[in-house]
Amino acid sequence: MSWMDFLVIALLIVSTAFFIVGTIGLLRFPDVYSRLHALTKADNLGLGILILALALNSASGLVSIRLMLTWVLVLVATATTSHLIARAARESGVEPWVKP
Amino acid sequence: MPEGVFVGFAIVIFITMLLGFIRVERGPTAADRMLAAQLFGTTGVALMLLLAEAFQVPALRDVALVLALLAAVTGIAFVKRANQIQGSETPGGTVS
Amino acid sequence: MNSSVTSVSGAAPSRPRLAIGFAIYCVVFGAIWVVLTNGDTSSWMFGIPFTAFAALVSSAMSPITRLPIRPLALIRFLAYFLRNSVVGGVDVALRALQPSMPLTPGIVVCSLRLPTPTTRALLAYTVSLLPGTLSSGLEDEVIALHVLDTEQPVLVEIRRIENLIADIMGIELLELPAVPSVEKTSQDGDLNA
Structure with a gap:
């Protein structure tokens, strides 16, 4: 294993950690808005780091660019859907949780 | 490598996705269930790339790319549709 | 005000200027084709005609006469975005992992200085991926944000993102109304604008 392999594995560990944290937030956070925060931020960062790891691992520059393109598309998807879900929740009268 | x-x-990320679906299944609000689109979009793409x-x-990798593309479209359709099911009126915002 | 991004009704752009737009579309679509086909040269037999056709249709549907974005400003925006994505991910991770789960969420409503619906939507989508903010409604120039911590200086960040987006598009920001347009619901606290 080269030093690059170690870097890739380290990045994969960090990435997986963010996916785990995203799910923890999803389960623990008190309302749909905070859960959206957990999902959008943690999972997107997790995917970004994962894609960085796979791009470093890949021998082909074009494959790396395509991986980046995939991340950008997921970002667009997440950003639009989270906005729409939050708006749908507000319009259907879901009150944000407030610290008691 | x-x-x-x-x-x-891939197995660990798959487990986080399954656990996430507990929340989706429990709700309690319709909006919580819409989080499924979000969860599936991101972790699904991650899984495909790892596999x-x-x-x-x-x-x-192409599957992941198409999944990412579809996530944008289905996510929007899902939220619109769920809104209709809930019986709320057409959203009045300027940006959809 | 700069000339708008897509040509509006009125004087039609001249032929040579439209050709520039067609060339820009060709370069962009061609690059996408190369990336998607993994640079396979045998695919160009289809790629070149399809790229040209897509560019032709795009120039007809939404003619452009120059690059609609400023590359340098876009790079600045991306740098800001990447840095803050990491901050946002770590921030939400720390909140989720602490047993006490420190959250003081609330809704912050504020007016935007961005003049067009497209740029406002871009801002709304951007903030959802940045630390502690989530857009939960956008009505004309007023955005409603759900924030994880009402103590954080959210408005400073919003103003910064507005500047970055206006720079990309090369547009001027509107003046904010003299009346303080910021109100906060659900939570007391200090908002530093």
Whole structure:
């Protein structure tokens, strides 16, 4: 294993950690808005780091660019859907949780 | 890089996705259930990319790309549809 | 005000200027084709005609006469975005992992200085991926944000993102109304604008 392999594995560990944290937030956070925060931020960062790891691992520059393109598309998807879900929740009268 | 490494990470991420679906299933609000679109979009893409490396199937990268594209479209359709089911009126915002 | 991004009704752009737009579309679509086909040269037999056709249709549907974005400003925006994505991910991770789960969420409503619906939507989508903010409604120039911590200086960040987006598009920001347009619901606290 080269030093690059170690870097890739380290990045994969960090990435997986963010996916785990995203799910923890999803389960623990008190309302749909905070859960959206957990999902959008943690999972997107997790995917970004994962894609960085796979791009470093890949021998082909074009494959790396395509991986980046995939991340950008997921970002667009997440950003639009989270906005729409939050708006749908507000319009259907879901009150944000407030610290008691 | 041994391919088993990727399989290991794929399994962990798959478990986080399954646990996430507990929340989706429990709700309590309709909006909580819409989080499924979000969860599936991100972790689904991550899984496909890891499996592409693990089993040396480059086509799975294209699956991930298409999944990402579809996530944008289905996510929007899902939220619109769920809104209709809830019986709320057409959203009045300027940006949809 | 700069000339708008897509040509509006009125004087039609001249032929040579439209050709520039067609060339820009060709370069962009061609690059996408190369990336998607993994640079396979045998695919160009289809790629070149399809790229040209897509560019032609795009120039007809939404003619452009120059690059609609400023590359340098876009790079600045991306740098800001990447840095803050990491901050946002770590921030939400720390909140989720602490047993006490420190959250003081609330809704912050504020007026935007961005003049067009497209740029406002871009801002709304951007903030959802940045630390502690989530857009939960956008009505004309007023955005409603759900924030994880009402103590954080959210408005400073919003103003910064507005500047970055206006720079990319090369547009001027509107003046904010003299009346303080910021109100906060659900939570007391200090908002530093």
